[in-house]
Amino acid sequence: MATLPPHLPGTRIERPGIDATETEVIAAMAGRPRPDLVIAQSEFDLIAAARVREALNVPGPWEADVLPVRDKVVMKDAAARAGLRVPRYLSLPAALAGAEVPWQGRTVLKPLDGASSLGVATFDTVAEALAGLPAGADPDGFEVEEFIDGAIIHVDGLAVDGVPVVVQASRYVGTLLGYAQGSPAGSVQIDTPPSLVEWTTDCLRAVGITTSLFHLEGFETPDGPVFLEVAARFGGAGVAESFELATGVHMPSVQLRALSEAGAAKFDVRDCGPDARYGWFVWPGHLLGDKFCEITGTDRFRDDPRVYRWVERAADEPVSQTLSYADYDVPIAGIVGPAPTEELDRFLREMFAAVTVTAAGKAATDV
Structure with a gap:
């Protein structure tokens, strides 16, 4: 509510925030006209929005349509059926029940609907991954997949x-x-050749992303990209800002226009060229213990x-104790560019190696 512009026309309905999002939204719509659109701008609201559409019979993706961008097994099933290369994978319940795991060595255990690598763990062997479920976690909510080195x-x-x-396209520095x-x-921006655009198009079609923002991840290999996962949203941290600096396109705005105005997807895209790439960086604070x-x-x-924007916590400014990419939550964050990809990559690696962030300890608790 606080971030809605005060002059924005419309009716604001505040829900209690106690029950499931879809339950409260559907209840709030009782006796009101059926909406033309239901839009979710958070990855965690995609299923709720789909259930609202289904309950109110609003056009757009319903729950079955959204699952391929929220459930990582359903997602990779769809990508594999479309002929895309994917890491070998198996639902955790199937693996625990004795289904053959068709790979050896390093194995990733991850939640089916996770984001920001929360709950993801890497193990040296399949057996260790199968035994690595966190205490109290439901196996039905997890998968295992082979580790891809790239x-x-x-x-x-x-x-x-x-x-x-x-x-x-961009390449991560760190993971x-x-x-x-x-x-x-x-990450730092890289060339986006026609072959990569074609691969991206194939990935979007495989999981049913039609009119939406997307954040697609894959591994670079000598034989071309390997699909990792895709989300129907813009990327976190500095992705949207660096994207706008390079292209002139503010992703959340163009998404809303594309959904609500016919023909609104036609807009000018800036091409800054290979010597004017951008990137972003962020230091975590959630594991400092302070x-x-x-x-x-x-x-x-x-x-x-080469630093376009730099944000740094002062000694008396707290950092978030939960995982976050937001500038106001973390010790250091920022945007770099414009410069060539290789220069930005080198700059980030040098900075990551030289800068240290530690818990302030007693001195900070006395502030």
Whole structure:
């Protein structure tokens, strides 16, 4: 409610926030005209929005349509049926019941509907992964998949009727799993050749993404990209900001226009060229064990001309104790560019190696 512009025309309905989102929204709509659209801008609201559409008979994706972008086994099933290369995988209940696991060695255990690598763990063997379910967790909510050793890319943009109309690829520096485990992460934009756009289109069609933002992740291999997962939303951290700097397109705005206005997907896209790429970086604070942190080693990076924006917590500013990519929650975050991909990649790696973030300890608790 606080972020809605006050001049925005419409009726604001505040729900209690006690029951399931779809239950409260459907109840709030009782006696009101059926909406033309139901839009979810959070990944965690996609299923709820689908259930609202279904209950109110509103056009758009219903729950069965949304599952391929929320359930990672259903997602990879769809990608594999479409002929895309995917990591070998198995639902955890099937693996625990004795189904053959068709790979050996490093294995990833992950929640079916997870995001931001929360709850994801990597093990050296399949057996260790099968025994690695967190205490009290429901096996039905997990899968296992083979570990793929390779750089991870993400491809972001807007699709209309299943076709990307604006698209930009990036390569991670560090990983989101590493971030969840306490290491800094970021990404830098790379070339987006026609072959990568074609692969992206195939991935979107496989999981049924039509008119939506998308955040697609895959592994780079000598034989081409391997599908990892895709979300019907814009990427977190600095993805949307760096995307807008490179293309001139503000993703949440163009999504709303594409959904609500016929022909609104036609807009100018800026091409900054290979020497004007952007990227983002962020340091986690959720594993520090302290609300306050001590940051060292930033002096030679903070004012570097390749830094577009730098956000750093002061000694008396708390950091979030839960995983977050938001600037206001973390010790350090920012945007880099414009510069060539290789230069930005090198800059982030040097910064990640030199900067340290530690718990401030007693001195901070006395602030």
